Amino acid sequence: MHAGLKAQGKDVALVVNDGPHQVGAAVFTRNRVTGWPVQWSREVVADGVISAVVLNSGGANACTPVQGREHTRSTAEHVATHLGLEPEDVVVASTGLIGELLPIQTLLDGVTAATGDLSGTGGDDAAQAIMTTDTVPKSVAVDGEGYTIGGMAKGAGMLAPALATMLCVLTTDAVIDTETARTALARATATTLDRIDSDGCMSTSDTVVLMASGASGRQADAEEFTATLTRACADLSRALIGDAEGATKEIAVQVNGAGSEGAAEAVARAVTRSNLVKTAMFGQDPNWGRILAQVGTVPPEVAAFEADRIDVAINGVWVCRDGVAAQDRSEVDLAGREVHIQIELHAGAAGATVWTNDLSHAYIHENSAYST
Amino acid sequence: MHAGLKAQGKDVALVVNDGPHQVGAAVFTRNRVTGWPVQWSREVVADGVISAVVLNSGGANACTPVQGREHTRSTAEHVATHLGLEPEDVVVASTGLIGELLPIQTLLDGVTAATGDLSGTGGDDAAQAIMTTDTVPKSVAVDGEGYTIGGMAKGAGMLAPALATMLCVLTTDAVIDTETARTALARATATTLDRIDSDGCMSTSDTVVLMASGASGRQADAEEFTATLTRACADLSRALIGDAEGATKEIAVQVNGAGSEGAAEAVARAVTRSNLVKTAMFGQDPNWGRILAQVGTVPPEVAAFEADRIDVAINGVWVCRDGVAAQDRSEVDLAGREVHIQIELHAGAAGATVWTNDLSHAYIHENSAYST
Numbered sequence: 239m240h241a242g243l244k245a246q247g248k249d250v251a252l253v254v255n256d257g258p259h260q261v262g263a264a265v266f267t268r269n270r271v272t273g274w275p276v277q278w279s280r281e282v283v284a285d286g287v288i289s290a291v292v293l294n295s296g297g298a299n300a301c302t303p304v305q306g307r308e309h310t311r312s313t314a315e316h317v318a319t320h321l322g323l324e325p326e327d328v329v330v331a332s333t334g335l336i337g338e339l340l341p342i343q344t345l346l347d348g349v350t351a352a353t354g355d356l357s358g359t360g361g362d363d364a365a366q367a368i369m370t371t372d373t374v375p376k377s378v379a380v381d382g383e384g385y386t387i388g389g390m391a392k393g394a395g396m397l398a399p400a401l402a403t404m405l406c407v408l409t410t411d412a413v414i415d416t417e418t419a420r421t422a423l424a425r426a427t428a429t430t431l432d433r434i435d436s437d438g439c440m441s442t443s444d445t446v447v448l449m450a451s452g453a454s455g456r457q458a459d460a461e462e463f464t465a466t467l468t469r470a471c472a473d474l475s476r477a478l479i480g481d482a483e484g485a486t487k488e489i490a491v492q493v494n495g496a497g498s499e500g501a502a503e504a505v506a507r508a509v510t511r512s513n514l515v516k517t518a519m520f521g522q523d524p525n526w527g528r529i530l531a532q533v534g535t536v537p538p539e540v541a542a543f544e545a546d547r548i549d550v551a552i553n554g555v556w557v558c559r560d561g562v563a564a565q566d567r568s569e570v571d572l573a574g575r576e577v578h579i580q581i582e583l584h585a586g587a588a589g590a591t592v593w594t595n596d597l598s599h600a601y602i603h604e605n606s607a608y609s610t
Numbered sequence: 611m612h613a614g615l616k617a618q619g620k621d622v623a624l625v626v627n628d629g630p631h632q633v634g635a636a637v638f639t640r641n642r643v644t645g646w647p648v649q650w651s652r653e654v655v656a657d658g659v660i661s662a663v664v665l666n667s668g669g670a671n672a673c674t675p676v677q678g679r680e681h682t683r684s685t686a687e688h689v690a691t692h693l694g695l696e697p698e699d700v701v702v703a704s705t706g707l708i709g710e711l712l713p714i715q716t717l718l719d720g721v722t723a724a725t726g727d728l729s730g731t732g733g734d735d736a737a738q739a740i741m742t743t744d745t746v747p748k749s750v751a752v753d754g755e756g757y758t759i760g761g762m763a764k765g766a767g768m769l770a771p772a773l774a775t776m777l778c779v780l781t782t783d784a785v786i787d788t789e790t791a792r793t794a795l796a797r798a799t800a801t802t803l804d805r806i807d808s809d810g811c812m813s814t815s816d817t818v819v820l821m822a823s824g825a826s827g828r829q830a831d832a833e834e835f836t837a838t839l840t841r842a843c844a845d846l847s848r849a850l851i852g853d854a855e856g857a858t859k860e861i862a863v864q865v866n867g868a869g870s871e872g873a874a875e876a877v878a879r880a881v882t883r884s885n886l887v888k889t890a891m892f893g894q895d896p897n898w899g900r901i902l903a904q905v906g907t908v909p910p911e912v913a914a915f916e917a918d919r920i921d922v923a924i925n926g927v928w929v930c931r932d933g934v935a936a937q938d939r940s941e942v943d944l945a946g947r948e949v950h951i952q953i954e955l956h957a958g959a960a961g962a963t964v965w966t967n968d969l970s971h972a973y974i975h976e977n978s979a980y981s982t
Contacts (some may be wrong), residue, residue, distance in 0.1 A: 527708025534643030551678025606893030
């Protein structure tokens with residue numbers, strides 16, 4: 239719905255689980271400063287039951303006075319009253335400017351309208367309603383064995399750290415229990431939504447919700463379900479990073495040869511957070527020295543490696559071997575949108591990939607010209 | 611001297627300690643990937659004796675093959691031979707592109723010329739010779755009690771983390787012993803050169819050297835000397851951050867009310883590393899929500915605080931009290947070049963300040979259009 243929280247465009251979305259099951263799980267930002275909706279929703283999901291998710295753009299309701307808490311509660315209650323649900327089963331997710339109270343009546347009127355306009359084909363409208371600086375809506379549908387997983391997401395950051403808040407709602411008609419929902423969501427997001435980093439900033443409001451209705455009547459295998467959910471999350475992750483603020487490059491930083499997956503991830507995150515690496519990619523400059531310098535910032539207790547054993551490839555060209563120049567950097571083709579950075583530590587057998595985008599003039603413009 | 615390592619401009623500098631004492635100390639980057647000059651110079655300073663520092667721009671000699679090590683050694687030997695010194699007392703510092711060998715004969719010819727052109731009034735030329743993307747040379751002279759401290763620096767980053775390598779040479783005619791030199795330099799840099807952060811990136815080559823000749827004949831008091839050295843380092847730090855790549859704002863992030871100085875510093879660093887805070891400052895937008903969101907990213911084991919106790923002021927206007935909006939953000943004047951962000955944690959009595967600059971279009975241009 240367009241409630242009027244934003245000057246134009248849809249700004250309120252409502253996703254309802256018609257059952258018969260009401261299984262739910264969620265993950266949230268790790269920021270210690272959180273919006274009221276995150277604090278409310280953490281309590282909602284504690285019992286593994288989620289009946290609906292109400293989302294709004296146009297204001298994050300974070301760092302707002304205690305009335306903000308009442309606004310979140312009354313939003314959930316409003317949904318519950320109209321749909322005959324328990325408010326304690328309604329997740330609330332808000333995104334937009336931090337520090338300002340939402341015009342609560344405007345929001346509630348929008349919620350009322352949304353409850354009257356629920357539809358099995360409203361997914362695209364919902365995906366539009368949660369957009370902030372997104373330029374395109376993001377949604378996905380993946381088939382599992384006898385069931386489907388659908389999802390929508392907004393944002394240009396990562397789950398943690400992240401800013402430009404990530405909101406994501408995943409639904410499925412699979413039959414799964416609460417524990418499977420929780421474990422599958424944790425595992426699926428750990429290698430997808432939690433591994434995209436647009437600008438290294440962590441949001442106050444990141445929320446990823448999974449609701450399982452069981453409507454297919456098909457009991458899902460936990461491993462198979464996790465794999466299917468991971469595919470859905472990976473697809474949304476890719477869409478988020480591809481639409482990140484000002485992005486002209488989608489950069490995958492893949493670290494191999496690490497002593498542990500955590501070590502590989504730490505090294506990859508160090509590279510994806512480097513403004514110098516990101517501006518080099520924007521400039522289509524295969525500047526492997528900046529990559530190696532970022533690898534070197536990771537403390538030895540976090541990732542074991544020897545600086546003079548590291549190899550680096552950019553788009554398949556091994557520009558650095560054993561910590562020094564190898565193939566000529568002029569062989570690297572950075573004209574396309576996709577960039578693949580490979581880092582081989584020669585310190586073990588573990589690997590991890592983190593995705594980011596370049597740092598462009600458009601990012602500066604978007605984040606300096608507007609309050610968000 | 612202009613040796614020809616750079617297409618134009620001076621690129622080799624030589625600073626010699628005429629004695630009678632040869633006391634020296636140095637601090638280096640904490641990056642695990644370091645240039646050969648850093649590895650060489652760490653050994654040089656181990657015995658507390660430094661007779662000369664030879665510096666070049668036009669190439670960092672980092673991530674270069676083993677010939678790079680020979681180049682650094684031969685540079686030191688070249689200085690030593692011409693000046694009758696021990697090579698093991700000559701610090702070498704190089705800055706510029708990572709990954710490419712220096713044209714060693716060009717460098718040695720420049721060093722030869724420099725040894726023949728030593729002068730008591732060559733400081734300004736030397737400060738120019740170490741510039742890379744710096745737009746102005748940085749030097750300082752501070753009077754202590756009966757002695758003087760002089761210094762020059764280049765760079766647009768910080769000591770650790772840092773990139774756009776910081777090179778800094780400090781000289782004094784005070785009479786101090788090695789232990790005083792080491793302790794004073796460690797203490798002085800800890801709150802100055804180590805607390806500036808232009809883009810969160812850590813260089814492979816940062817080097818800060820102190821040489822004490824004792825020529826004044828005046829024994830310096832350790833505390834007084836430390837204070838004077840700190841003033842000199844603070845002055846150079848200010849000059850570095852003011853000339854950081856693309857900077858239009860000089861931003862001091864001051865955290866008070868922390869449980870420890872380390873906690874205060876960690877919170878301040880989290881804020882100075884935020885692209886969203888830095889772009890907001892570029893856009894003259896007093897967006898305190900982005901500041902609070904960064905504070906929230908610091909883990910509880912690093913800094914104790916409650917999110918709903920935090921106050922934030924921008925240029926003296928307390929836009930946030932107890933984690934929510936307070937004075938109107940429109941009262942904040944961000945038209946000037948200097949920005950003062952104050953964060954009160956209400957969790958103790960310790961404080962720390964970290965300095966940064968804004969993130970501007972000029973930064974993107976400078977770091978995407980050229981290999982550095």
